């Protein structure tokens with residue numbers, strides 16, 4: 520059988536990176552639902568099927584406010600849904616492994632995002648565009664996860 524490693528990080532430094540990013544919230548083990556190591560194409564298809572639903576669910580739960588609040592001109596409205604852990608990112612390849620753009624091609628991307636409800640955040644168009652494919656900062660994670668904990 521030609522199975523790929525799909526249930527864990529292929530690089531230990533990535534695992535350590537996320538573990539420390541989520542350290543105030545129980546580390547990686549408490550937030551593993553945010554991650555999915557399958558191929559991005561499969562996950563993208565899944566996402567497109569549930570797109571309208573995942574906008575409505577948090578909207579009815581959290582109201583029409585932007586949950587990212589990372590752009591200075593955030594209008595604080597919820598216009599779209601964004602992934603907390605992005606669909607694809609080359610940030611860790613660049614930051615942790617020193618990959619660079621080569622011959623006009625960007626550094627290769629990795630895909631960690633899950634389609635679990637916890638990985639979706641309501642966002643205004645500005646914050647969504649601002650965050651785009653970045654790994655969320657500790658500030659964003661705190662803001663998003665704290666607002667959820669207040670809710671329970």
Ligand SMILES: [Zn+2]
Pocket residue numbers: 585586587588589590593594595596642643644645646647
């Ligand atoms: Zn916003």
